[in-house]
Each structure stands twice: as C-alpha cells, then as structure tokens.
Amino acid sequence: MKLRELALKLGLELRGDGETEISGPAPIEVAAEGNITFLGHPKYVGWLERSSAACFIAPPDLASRVRSAVLISEQPYLDFARTLEIFFPPYRPAPGIARFAEISSDVKIGSGASIGAFTVIGSGVVIGARATIHPHVTIYPGTRIGDDFLCHSNVSVRENIEIGNRVTIHNGAVIGADGFGFVPHKDGLIKTPQVGNVVIEDEVEIGANATIDRATVGSTVIRKGVKLDNLVHIGHNCEIGDYSRFAAQVGIAGSVKIGRWCEFGGQTGCADNVKVGDRVRAAGKTGIPGNVPDGMTIGGYPAIDGYRWKKMSVIAAKLPEIVQRLRTVERRLEIEPAKSR
Numbered sequence: 001m002k003l004r005e006l007a008l009k010l011g012l013e014l015r016g017d018g019e020t021e022i023s024g025p026a027p028i029e030v031a032a033e034g035n036i037t038f039l040g041h042p043k044y045v046g047w048l049e050r051s052s053a054a055c056f057i058a059p060p061d062l063a064s065r066v067r068s069a070v071l072i073s074e075q076p077y078l079d080f081a082r083t084l085e086i087f088f089p090p091y092r093p094a095p096g097i098a099r100f101a102e103i104s105s106d107v108k109i110g111s112g113a114s115i116g117a118f119t120v121i122g123s124g125v126v127i128g129a130r131a132t133i134h135p136h137v138t139i140y141p142g143t144r145i146g147d148d149f150l151c152h153s154n155v156s157v158r159e160n161i162e163i164g165n166r167v168t169i170h171n172g173a174v175i176g177a178d179g180f181g182f183v184p185h186k187d188g189l190i191k192t193p194q195v196g197n198v199v200i201e202d203e204v205e206i207g208a209n210a211t212i213d214r215a216t217v218g219s220t221v222i223r224k225g226v227k228l229d230n231l232v233h234i235g236h237n238c239e240i241g242d243y244s245r246f247a248a249q250v251g252i253a254g255s256v257k258i259g260r261w262c263e264f265g266g267q268t269g270c271a272d273n274v275k276v277g278d279r280v281r282a283a284g285k286t287g288i289p290g291n292v293p294d295g296m297t298i299g300g301y302p303a304i305d306g307y308r309w310k311k312m313s314v315i316a317a318k319l320p321e322i323v324q325r326l327r328t329v330e331r332r333l334e335i336e337p338a339k340s341r
Contacts, residue, residue: 001087003055006036007071009086010079012057016069020054025083028053038073038080039066057083092132110147128165140176146202158214164202170230172209175200179213179220179236179254192216194236201225207232207248216254223260241278259294283309 004018023034028044031037031053038057039045048056048065055069057076073079097103098117107121110129115121119133122141127133131149139145139157146165151157155169158176169175181192196215200222206212207230212220215237222234225243233251234240240252241260250264253272262276265284270276277294287301297306304312315322 003036003069006083006086010071010073010082012079013072014069015063015072016055018069020069022054024087025080026053036071036083038076040076040080093134098135104141116153122159152208158198160197161214162197162199162219164200164204164224166203167200168205170206170208170210173206174211175206176214177211179216181216181236181254196220196237198222204228210234213254229266235272247284281306 001022002018003016003020003022004014006022007014007018021034022036026032026035026037028037028039028047028051031051033052033054035053036055036057037051037053039062042062045062045065048067053068055071056066057071057073057079058066059074059076060072063070063072071079093114093116095112095114097115100117101115102120103115104121104123104125106123108126109115110127110131112129113127113131115133116135116137118135119137121139124142125139126144128145128147128149130147131145133151134153136153137151137155140159142160143157143163145163146167148166149163150168152169152171154172156174161176176198178194181194182189183192194214194216196218198212198214199219201224203225204222205227207228209230210228210232212222212234213236214220218237220234220237221239223240223242226240227245229246229248231249232246235252235254235256237255238252239257241258241262243260244258244262246264247266249267251269252258253270255273256270256276258276259278259280261278262280264282265286267284268282268286268288270288274288274291276288276292277296279295280292281297282288282303283299283306285301286299286303288298289302292298292303298304299306299309300312
C-alpha cells in the first residue's frame with residue numbers, strides 16, 4: 001500500500017514521500033524497510049537513530065525528529081492500532097447459516113448474519129443484523145442480541161440474556177450461569193433459585209473463558225464499553241460501570257457495584273456487596289474488602305492507598321536486613337549499660 005493511500009485512510013497529515021510502499025506495521029524494536037511503526041513517548045526517541053522503518057506515526061512535538069516519512073497524530077498508539085486493522089482485517093465468514101446449525105423455527109436473525117456449524121439457537125431468540133456466530137455456540141431460549149454481534153466458538157449464552165450492539169464474546173465464555181447462592185438447612189445446602197438475567201450493553205468485549213453470573217432476581221449489568229479479559233468472573237447482581245477494564249483472573253463477588261472507567265489489575269478480588277466509585281485503579285492481586293471512593297488508586301490485601309502500598313512493598317523487601325540491624329541494636333543496648341558502670 002502506498003503511504004499516501006494509508007495517510008488518506010487514517011486521515012493523518014503526511015510529511016515525506018507519499019509514493020513509499022508500506023508492506024505492513026511492526027513494533028519499533030524490529031521495524032525494517034517497508035514497515036510503519038509509531039513513536040508514542042519521548043523515551044523511545046533513541047530508536048529513531050537505530051530504526052530503518054519507512055514511516056513513523058508520531059505526535060506533533062516529536063515529528064520534527066523523525067528522519068523518515070512521518071504521519072502526524074495526536075494519538076499515535078490509537079492510530080497504529082487503526083493501521084493494524086487496515087493491514088489485518090478481522091476474519092469474517094461469509095453470510096449465511098451453516099448446514100449443521102440447529103435453529104428453532106421462531107428465531108429472528110437480521111440481514112447479513114453468519115451462523116457457524118453445530119451452533120444451537122433456542123426458541124424466541126432475536127439476533128440483529130451482521131452477526132457473526134462461529135461454530136459450536138449455544139444460545140438458550142429468550143435471548144435478545146443487537147447488531148454486529150461477534151461470538152467465537154464454544155460460547156454459552158443462557159436463557160433470557162440481553163446483549164446490545166457491537167458486543168464481542170471470545171471463546172469459551174459463559175454468560176448467565178447460575179449465581180452462587182446456597183442456604184444452610186439442617187444437614188445440607190438448599191440452592192437459591194437464580195431467576196434473574198444478565199444485561200450486556202453496547203460495545204462490551206468479554207474475554208475467553210470469562211463467566212458472568214445471572215442475577216438471583218433482577219439483572220447483572222455490564223454497562224457500555226466494558227472490557228473484560230480472559231478468565232474474569234462477575235458474580236450475580238453486580239453492576240460494572242461504563243468503560244471499566246478488568247485484567248485476567250479478576251473475581252467480583254455478588255451484588256458489587258463498580259463505577260465508570262475503573263481499571264483492575266490481574267487477580268484483583270472484590271468482596272460481596274461492596275461499592276467502588278468511578279475511576280478507581282487497583283494494582284494486580286489487590287483484595288477489596290470494603291467500599292472505595294471515587295478516584296482512588298489502591299493496592300495490597302486488604303486494599304490500602306496505592307502510594308502507601310508501594311512504600312510498604314519496598315519496605316517489605318528489606319525486612320530481613322531491617323530485622324538483623326534491629327537485633328544488633330538490641331544486643332548493644334543490653335551490653336552498653338554494663339560497660340558504663
């Protein structure tokens with residue numbers, strides 16, 4: 001692809017030879033002739049001398065330091081991601097219903113949909129336009145799904161789930177399994193019926209083998225733009241706020257309300273009935289036992305202020321040395337009074 005053509009598709013200003021042939025994008029560390037890469041931070045300026053990339057995507061304040069062609073971007077990483085999509089468009093099977101799909105007679109499917117082999121879709125399901133459902137997906141009765149749905153293989157979507165537009169669900173995820181509720185009774189446990197559902201709003205992405213439990217009553221709600229990594233678990237009756245992002249193995253217990261634009265590192269856990277405010281950031285392996293106000297950065301188990309947690313982590317690494325020094329001081333204090341007499 002000619003560089004001028006790429007610049008036009010991205011809507012970016014080009015400085016340099018627009019006739020340069022671009023073979024594809026590459027990371028700055030390995031970009032070679034014909035590659036386009038990006039410069040997103042001044043700390044990577046040193047790579048300009050070592051790289052033979054044909055073009056850089058760079059912000060205005062760094063563009064003058066690029067010797068090769070450059071595309072001017074206020075958000076280089078974002079525009080590099082768009083470049084990746086141009087060169088590597090996602091795989092999409094042709095529209096149509098595979099021969100071995102099992103679809104109930106009353107299912108409504110929008111135009112341009114692709115339904116893979118051995119997919120099973122139950123009674124009363126409604127699926128919007130341009131859906132892509134890969135093989136071996138199971139959708140239980142009564143579920144309603146919006147437009148541009150992308151569902152990878154071996155996903156299970158349980159009964160009466162509501163899914164918005166432009167939602168992506170990766171391989172093996174389970175949406176709407178029973179919430180975890182049991183009541184002790186005499187010598188056993190009585191299961192609490194889980195009769196609610198899950199509501200997933202627009203532009204949500206759910207990672208491989210993630211699980212979102214249905215509500216006991218009411219709804220478990222995943223708000224617009226939420227991104228869940230692989231192996232994330234969301235308990236029953238939770239509400240996850242707009243554009244929050246959870247890394248792998250995050251576990252959220254039941255009836256938790258999490259605000260907008262939160263970020264949780266991997267293996268973070270949250271106790272039940274907790275309320276977490278907007279724009280809260282949790283370091284990996286944080287344990288959240290209680291409510292967290294807006295804007296906090298937290299870490300540790302149990303969770304504390306992030307700055308304090310960092311200081312404690314540094315001190316913890318030095319504890320053996322500190323203990324040894326303390327013992328030395330204690331021995332000297334025991335001896336010194338005797339010498340003075």
